[in-house]
Amino acid sequence: MNASIQPALAFWTDDEPLECVSTLPEVPNVVTFTFQSPTGALFAFKPGQFITLELPVPGGPLHRTYTISSSPSRPTSLTITVKAQDASVGTRWMLDNLRPGMRLKAIGPSGTFSYVNFPARKYLFISAGSGITPMMSMTTQLYDEGRDPDIVFVNCAKRPSEIVFRDRMEHMASRTTGIELTWVVERTDRYHPWTGFRGMMNQLILGLVAPDYLEREVFCCGPEPFMQAVREALYGLGYDMDRYHQESFQAPLPDRSDVPDDVTLDDAEMAEVEFAVTGTTVKIAQTETLLSAARDAGALIPSGCTFGVCGTCKVKKTAGEVHMVHNGGITDEDTEAGYILACCSNPIGKVTIEA
CATH class of the missing domain: 3.10.20.30 (Beta-grasp domain)
Structure with missing residues (x-):
């Protein structure tokens, strides 16, 4: 077909809702939801970005932010992989109520947590629990490019049965020499032998799985205590923290170094x-x-x-x-x-x- 008469590609914007087309249980309390555009538009975003969903929970709409777990190299759909915590409201509603055919208003994609913004020759992706989602998106993008990447991929979980995307990651790693996988668990599953690392992420494990860590761009995602432990481990090993990047939807530690000194807010004003x-x-x-x-x-x-x-x-x-x-x-x-x-x-x- 003559390229001049091919129809122009349409890309999704948040003026249009997302339609849920499938759900996939991953591990306990973790589900992947796949969305498509009702008009068939494609999805364009940077791997590692997030999207905000408007959830019709009882009592009024609730907005919750989730990292996109799919890759822009597979643009016909968009997936998010969510974990329902004990106190979850929006995520629990999704697990209990969101089904194929339902449509949700969405805002985004947004965020700067992406290797695209910090290109490097070597990467070290460190995550815990559902913090694996942006790492999955970024790794899939690099894998789909067809070249051997250079990724050391470390994910920590409570036990082997709670490792999200384990089969998919091991499949990709089995088809390239450029993805080195390491799973770290706190404890094992009964009657299932475990030959990987046990314990908490620390300097010893970091040095064993990525001896060339000083040469790698580091991306980290997980609960704040986990990321703090990773930061302290890297800092103690002499890592250049300007090359460390993290994603978190918990309130960051206060940093007012860039606040103008002449701005003072007054309760009485x-x-x-x-x-x-x-x-x-x-x-x-x-x-x-x-x-x-x-x-x-x-x-x-x-x-x-x-x-x-x-x-x-x-x-x-x-x-x-x-x-x-x-x-x-x-x-x-x-x-x-x-x-x-x-x-x-x-x-x-x-x-x-x-x-």
């Missing part, structure tokens, strides 16, 4: 926030966020992490000044265009936003 869409205005203290003001005014601003990582609460500011301290959830291009994150922006004086 009031600000006025106007919501252009609803036509309402509220007065709040400078120390309150625009997201809090929106809730007081009954204005709908979707939110996810609430500490400036996921970017779900991005909204356009049309007038006034705010003080925003985020954690990577918005780009410089967006801020130059007038957008802010409502969850981490404090109004100064009178502010108008499109909500």
Whole structure:
């Protein structure tokens, strides 16, 4: 067929919902959901990025952020792999209620946690539990390129039966010389011999599985205590921490090194926030966020992490000044265009936003 008359490819945007087309149980309380575009559009994103879903839980919509576990090299569908914790609300709703044929509103993809942003010759991917999802996406992308990558892939789990994607990862590793797999478990399963590492991730294991760690770009994802242990292990081994990257949807440790010294928020100082869409205005203290003001005014601003990582609460500011301290959830291009994150922006004086 003449390339000039081929139809142009259409790519999905979050103006369109996602349709669930299949569900796959992985390990206990972990399920992979596969989505497609109702119009057949393809998916374009960077491996390692995340998406925010609007979940119709009882009591009102709930926004939750999940890393995409599929690879952009397989663009006809998009998957997320979620784990329901004891206190889960949104994820538990998904496991109990989300079925093929249902459609969800989504926001994204977003995030900068991707090897595409930090290209290197060698990679070290370290994860724990469901933190394996961005590593799966990135490894699949590198595998699908057809060249032998150079990846040391380490995943930690409570026991072998709880290792997510174990079969898929071992299949990829069996078909290339460029993926070195290591599983680390805290304890074994009864009646199933285990010949891999046992214990917690530490400097000894790191040195054994990746003796050339100083030459590798490191990506880490998992619970904050796990990532802290990895950071401390690398730092103690003399690793260049400028080449360390991590992903977490838990509140990061406070870092105010880049906050201007001349900005001081005052509980006693009031600000006025106007919501252009609803036509309402509220007065709040400078120390309150625009997201809090929106809730007081009954204005709908979707939110996810609430500490400036996921970017779900991005909204356009049309007038006034705010003080925003985020954690990577918005780009410089967006801020130059007038957008802010409502969850981490404090109004100064009178502010108008499109909500």
